[in-house]
Amino acid sequence: MKIFRFPLIILVFVHFCGLGNVANAEHSDANFPDVVEKLTRSTLAIAIDAPIKHAGPRIVGTGFVVGDGNYAITNYHVVSEVLDPTIVENYVVLSGQGRVIKKVKAAIEKIDPAHDLALLKLDSTLTPAVLSTTELLPPGTSIAFTGFPIGAILGLYPATHRGYISAITPDAIPAKNSDQLTVKMMQRLSDSSLIYQLDAVAYPGNSGSPVYNPESGEVIGVINKVLVKDTKESALSSPTGISYAIPIKYVTNLLHD
Template identity: 65%
Template structure:
């Protein structure tokens, strides 16, 4: 009788452990998370009907602040608009050929962290921002954006990986002749950014980086800030992807809200 009880207890333990393992590795939730994040992920473009038959895609952005703002990288919207023709920054929302185009105005910027806030002409579905805490290395993340532009329509691509390190956004150069003015400024006031074990491409600049379980945004993809500072002294840039933590987005939104 004792042997039977032991066998039953052992079987129960195995089944319980196996069930926990399966649930812990169940990724069936992830497509739903991506679907929700995609609703608030947009393409940033310049619309100039006189020069182009369709808006020229510059990068990616995502909706925040109850739907009235879009966050992207500052370098994505730093190109001066031509005042002699009808030329505007626009936000493209939707998927495939069903795309909604909204005019946007770049009103708030943080050049140090390469972030810009675009004010929309009408609200869109916003993403939820995580709190300002820095996440540890090993945290699973994903990002969604438009790495190939939108030649055939808007088709967002999602990449998944994890945070591989928290690293300064600038490193000292080996020689004085490798120092740039931008690098010298950053060495005086460095910030911790995320190094990612996931590949981002140029069109991904401005993509939301989010928690794979909740979909909350924890950062924003950035390619230029690191090329101009952290890796500018390297003869062969690493191609590693980086993200600016959400705390700097929160600060820019707070600044915008304070001005209204």
């Protein structure tokens, strides 16, 4: 009789451990809508407000509120357009959802072109996101990000996507083969920082979107580019599913410098 009891106990233990894992996964998924709702309050559309040129603010990317609520982070390339000094033209952030939105004037406070980051000073206090203290997470880590992939044609409606970190890779522009590698690209490979390669579909408007932990909501990175197969238009019609994000440590450095 003793020969059969030990295996039976093992089987029962494994069975209940499996049930525990399933329960934890279901609990995590059940909380995800609450996490998304919380991050959405901190997610912003970055736009250029020029009443003479446009009927409404022209959205150029995504960002999120940081610090004490008076600052926002986005990509440097999102706010690199030189504004026309001869007319009333400003960068603004749009907070809210649908057609009930708040427009807040924003000024470029600091930039980090090497890591494609910009810090904006806001004219109003908004709800900040919580930043992770982990500098770099390993491949296989689940992630989510929220942003504005198609602007605000029908109103301001943030979209959320999920995926995982597929690799830690140098911040370099991929080439199809070695014949396309230029001297500048080779230099960038040797001097580049490490960033996240994501198995997740992002679009051009997602630039500056917060990448966060689906369970805690802590921001771990910033979407900054998408691998495009052919033309920019193909990123919308036929996305590769490969995106890149700047680790949060560079955001922290920008805030503290």
